[in-house]
Amino acid sequence: MLRAMNIAVMGTGEVGRTIASKLVELGHNVVLGSRTGDNPKAVAWATEAGDRASTGTYADAAVFGELVVNATLGVASVDALKSAGEDSLAGKIIIDVSNPLDFSEGFPPKLSVCNDDSLGEQLQRTFPRSKVVKTLNTMWNGLMIDPRKIDSSHVVFLCGNDAEAKSAVRRLLESFGWRTDEMLDLGDISGARATEAWLLLWTRIYAATDSGAFNLQLARV
Amino acid sequence: MLRAMNIAVMGTGEVGRTIASKLVELGHNVVLGSRTGDNPKAVAWATEAGDRASTGTYADAAVFGELVVNATLGVASVDALKSAGEDSLAGKIIIDVSNPLDFSEGFPPKLSVCNDDSLGEQLQRTFPRSKVVKTLNTMWNGLMIDPRKIDSSHVVFLCGNDAEAKSAVRRLLESFGWRTDEMLDLGDISGARATEAWLLLWTRIYAATDSGAFNLQLARV
Numbered sequence: 466m467l468r469a470m471n472i473a474v475m476g477t478g479e480v481g482r483t484i485a486s487k488l489v490e491l492g493h494n495v496v497l498g499s500r501t502g503d504n505p506k507a508v509a510w511a512t513e514a515g516d517r518a519s520t521g522t523y524a525d526a527a528v529f530g531e532l533v534v535n536a537t538l539g540v541a542s543v544d545a546l547k548s549a550g551e552d553s554l555a556g557k558i559i560i561d562v563s564n565p566l567d568f569s570e571g572f573p574p575k576l577s578v579c580n581d582d583s584l585g586e587q588l589q590r591t592f593p594r595s596k597v598v599k600t601l602n603t604m605w606n607g608l609m610i611d612p613r614k615i616d617s618s619h620v621v622f623l624c625g626n627d628a629e630a631k632s633a634v635r636r637l638l639e640s641f642g643w644r645t646d647e648m649l650d651l652g653d654i655s656g657a658r659a660t661e662a663w664l665l666l667w668t669r670i671y672a673a674t675d676s677g678a679f680n681l682q683l684a685r686v
Numbered sequence: 687m688l689r690a691m692n693i694a695v696m697g698t699g700e701v702g703r704t705i706a707s708k709l710v711e712l713g714h715n716v717v718l719g720s721r722t723g724d725n726p727k728a729v730a731w732a733t734e735a736g737d738r739a740s741t742g743t744y745a746d747a748a749v750f751g752e753l754v755v756n757a758t759l760g761v762a763s764v765d766a767l768k769s770a771g772e773d774s775l776a777g778k779i780i781i782d783v784s785n786p787l788d789f790s791e792g793f794p795p796k797l798s799v800c801n802d803d804s805l806g807e808q809l810q811r812t813f814p815r816s817k818v819v820k821t822l823n824t825m826w827n828g829l830m831i832d833p834r835k836i837d838s839s840h841v842v843f844l845c846g847n848d849a850e851a852k853s854a855v856r857r858l859l860e861s862f863g864w865r866t867d868e869m870l871d872l873g874d875i876s877g878a879r880a881t882e883a884w885l886l887l888w889t890r891i892y893a894a895t896d897s898g899a900f901n902l903q904l905a906r907v
Contacts, residue, residue: 573880575801575802576801579800579801579883580796580797580800580801580886581796607907608907614907615905615906615907617905618905619905649891649894649895650894651890651891651893651894652890652893652894656890658886659794659886659887659889659890660887662800662883662884662886662887663883663884663886663887665801665879665880665883665884666880666881666883666884668880669872669873669877669880670870670872670904672872672873673870673871673872673873674870674904676906678906678907679904679905679906679907680904680905681902681903681904681905682902682903682904682905683891683895683900683901683902683903684836684838684839684840684900684901684902684903685836685897685899685900686828686829686835686836686899686900
């Protein structure tokens with residue numbers, strides 16, 4: 466059992482709110498961080514989510530959280546977390562679930578960074594005193610926090626430079642319902658290049674099958 | 687049942703030889719094309735593969751084949767097929783199974799083209815009178831030609847601009863053992879951006895699990 470923590474969830478979109486709600490449900494105290502702090506979606510969320518839920522600026526959330534989840538738009542994540550303050554994030558785990566999706570030319574999106582760099586690495590370089598762990602970015606948010614929506618086994622990747630941070634994230638994933646044999650550690654944070662690039666295929670599969678309610682499974686010989 | 691055809695397989699590496707052997711086994715006549723035409727690996731392959739197997743230059747193979755399989759190294763594919771001759775390739779289906787892997791900085795590889803372009807698209811642009819269909823590039827070659835090595839269902843993608851060409855490729859995939867419900871059409875040839883980008887993740891999974899004998903399956907809610 467994971468002890469109750471103070472957690473900052475950065476980003477008030479569907480992904481951020483879904484994860485924040487799950488964390489509250491699991492007994493954690495959550496500040497949902499936004500640029501202005503009084504983002505209407507965040508306020509509505511906090512009202513509904515109950516006593517352990519509140520809102521604040523990115524900076525408020527960063528001070529509050531022992532653990533930080535980045536669920537801001539990938540193309541804006543570096544700036545969002547910069548505005549949270551490097552000192553407030555120092556020493557903390559940043560769980561990066563975002564993807565650097567560039568919709569400027571429509572759907573399917575391109576990636577704003579890829580192949581020889583990644584958002585995960587950009588965050589780790591920008592916040593060298595934090596421990597960035599990339600995970601959960603490869604699937605629909607409904608599965609992130611409730612993997613047992615799928616009967617069979619499926620995969621969640623994680624990568625990052627700090628082994629202890631990855632262990633802590635594994636425990637959090639377990640509390641979400643992930644089985645340890647479903648977690649695949651891709652090594653250091655450069656693995657984010659790989660899991661972010663999967664979005665190029667994910668979005669095409671989504672378009673071809675008209676559904677995002679799937680995840681990747683490895684079929685083995 | 688697919689009628690026996692004359693097929694050119696470009697590239698004498700493991701992928702090319704594996705596909706060429708399967709095609710011979712299925713009753714097709716195959717020329718394994720290489721730069722020099724007397725590539726020792728190609729000659730050894732043809733000796734072993736029997737009467738329906740022979741070797742030639744890329745140009746010889748292109749003249750011979752009603753259907754052309756590109757299994758050359760991705761970073762060299764455009765030049766290899768250029769040397770085969772645009773006129774000889776005109777009107778024909780080019781099944782592109784290659785990936786633009788760039789190992790110049792070691793493992794894991796980067797892609798020499800990706801995100802907003804792909805090898806599949808480069809080939810289609812270079813050979814506008816040919817019909818490029820990208821398929822099979824997302825997995826180990828042992829699975830390409832024997833998908834039933836895996837008990838459960840798994841996925842093969844295809845994409846290309848010509849619907850008839852994709853239908854013909856579907857029939858060929860079926861003759862390899864693929865079930866129609868395992869084939870996922872990603873639309874036009876720009877889908878190659880997505881399936882080629884999967885190699886960034888494929889190679890990391892390969893490294894993390896110490897095995898390439900897997901394929902992607904879609905687990906659904």
